Amino acid sequence: MAPFEKWFLSSSKESLKNYEVMIGGMTEMIKRHYGKLQTPYTHINVNDLTNLVNRSVYFSEHEQPLEDLFDDVQALVMDHSLHISHPGAMAHLHCPPVIPALAAEVMISALNQSMDSWDQSPAATYIENQVINELTKQIGYSSSSSGVFTSGGTQSNYMGLLLARNEYCHSEFSIDVSEEGLPFEAKKLRVFCSEKAHFTVQQSAAQLGLGMNAVVSVKCNERYEMDIENLEEAIRKVKEQGNLPFAIVATAGTTDFGSVDPLREISKLAKKEGLWLHADAAYGGALLFSHKYRERLKALERADSITMDFHKWFYQPVSCGAFLLKNQDMFKHIQLHADYLNPEEDEHVHLVDRSIQTTKRFDALKLWLTFRAVGTNEYGKMVDHTVETAQQTAGYLQKQRNIAVLNDPYMNAVVFRYVPEVLYADHQKQLHYENNLNQRIQEQLYEQGTFIMAKTKHKAQAYLKLTMLNPMITFDSVATHLEEVVALGKQLEKKEEQLRERSVIG
Structure with missing residues (x-):
């Protein structure tokens, strides 16, 4: 075997075997992870993530066992990445990749x-x-x-x-x-x-x-x-x-x-x-x-x-x-x-x-x-499905008492906000409260890892955004997630009301 041939793709048996082990090991890891994937994200706070990175990410002086490497990749990358192929991830213009394209990679x-x-x-x-x-x-x-x-x-x-x-x-x-x-x-x-x-x-x-x-x-x-x-x-x-x-x-x-x-x-x-x-x-x-x-x-x-x-x-x-x-x-x-x-x-x-x-x-x-x-026929159906799911979602949101929808989806993006029942006499204070409330809804659901939305602003008001690129998203699943949004909004409102009451009593 030529020097270093083990580490490069060539016609040698050692090279091909090493390629099979490395690529196969990664493939098996991904299959295992997605086989048990329940949510799009598993939250980890920044301090814990930093400590995990510091322990795992370093340059080795000598060759390391692949088992140790794969364990670190699993614990750091797979366990704490945002999995955009999960239908609960619909924040940004970030799509689930189709399998033929993964094979091409x-x-x-x-x-x-x-x-x-x-x-x-x-x-x-x-x-x-x-x-x-x-x-x-x-x-x-x-x-x-x-x-x-x-x-x-x-x-x-x-x-x-x-x-x-x-x-x-x-x-x-x-x-x-x-x-x-x-x-x-x-x-x-x-x-x-x-x-x-x-x-x-x-x-x-x-x-x-x-x-x-x-x-x-x-x-x-x-x-x-x-x-x-x-x-x-x-x-x-x-x-x-x-x-x-x-x-x-x-x-x-x-x-x-x-x-x-x-x-x-x-x-x-x-x-x-x-x-x-x-x-x-x-x-x-x-x-x-x-x-x-x-x-x-x-x-x-x-x-x-x-x-x-x-x-x-x-x-x-x-x-x-x-x-x-x-x-x-x-x-x-x-x-x-x-x-x-x-x-x-x-x-x-x-x-x-x-x-x-x-x-x-x-x-x-x-x-x-x-x-x-x-095929372009099947792909066209995927595109149409996402547009129609977004339209259904917007229609559903427009009927909700605590929701204001900003757009009628032309593609598959829906922009909306939670509208609280708690009111302040001061307009700026009300705006600050509503913006903070919507931002907290987005952040808390992200940390829970079940529903990944984006946040944006329009005319100084904070909004929540669904970008529904994923054709595996169904309206029924979105409606269930949106019930979480409203429930969390009411829960946060209740806490705010309790704080106001304590402030008045104090």
Whole structure:
């Protein structure tokens, strides 16, 4: 046996046996844990968790028995992680991964290919290219479109604004930003998005040298969608101020409400004003495969670029996203050729030509295996089920005396709050009490580990949020959990009333 061969995947018996033991041991651990999983989370306080980490997480000087390692992993990682595959976990845009994608992860890690140049990932490069083609066809793009897999929405939104900025500077000032840097006029560039858009619009503007002040926030309508009249007015004001509109970011699935900006109307305005339209469909892109709700993404194909996350509603392991581009020629704004990697004269596809990353994973394998194993028909049913479960849940909550529902679910997010019966004469004191009460409900249920919700704020009021991505969630199970919410709210109210009475007596 060659030196160190035991520790690497090779053709030797020792290597293959060690791989089988390690991968098999982890697989058995996961199977045992999920076989007895009752709740999505087992709480541990921070001090105990810190002590457990300090005892278990260290670098060994010499080889350690696998049994000891697996015991530590079980006690630390498996026992005290949030298990998002459990139907009781519905806090964030964090999905249960489908089994075909988990199987793909085994192959991805074993091959360990870098997806920047063709010669490092020959089959993988062309598989990703074809998966992108399947996605662009689903959107309705033409054959002149293209795209690339990314780490997720942050990178994809950044790429959309990066290309929009560079194309504007090229067309308006005849400046190649990649070579010459930003023109003086760049400080006047402005991009528009809704007040409910993802924070990465501001983050991207900051990183692109435009500054967060370059982002103009547009007020929403009563459905939390970008209001087209407000957008028109915002563009007019920016022009009057002598500034330069160059892009609009439309959101197809806001983080809190799952709202979709009016893509058709926005695209018409963008065309009229000569602005780049980027659609952030990180959340809502899954509706492309819906049997019943696909129309909610109508006119998506009019966007110049699109963000899509597969580690949200496509049930892929983190990380897995894509940036899709209507006109693939626009990738010229980020291309740089290196003789050792992607020489300009090379006829092969080099994905680094489309990406701000160099090394990246073969994540396209996960999506391909998922749609081959599960099928778009079954997947579309999963998407529809989650929307309908959210709608049922909102309808149920609207009938509850102690609950106020903030949105009519457009996707599968429900935002609501517990409304106490205890009243204070002072408005600010009442607001503080209600906010504190809702936060305590979320935190206590999290610590109990049975029902995992998120919390958010709207107009200074604290709200609870259910993000019901998991197709294994049923309305009956949610209704049972929501009874816990109301019961806990009343229990906390009773304690507050007792404290007030003691205060008065005192």
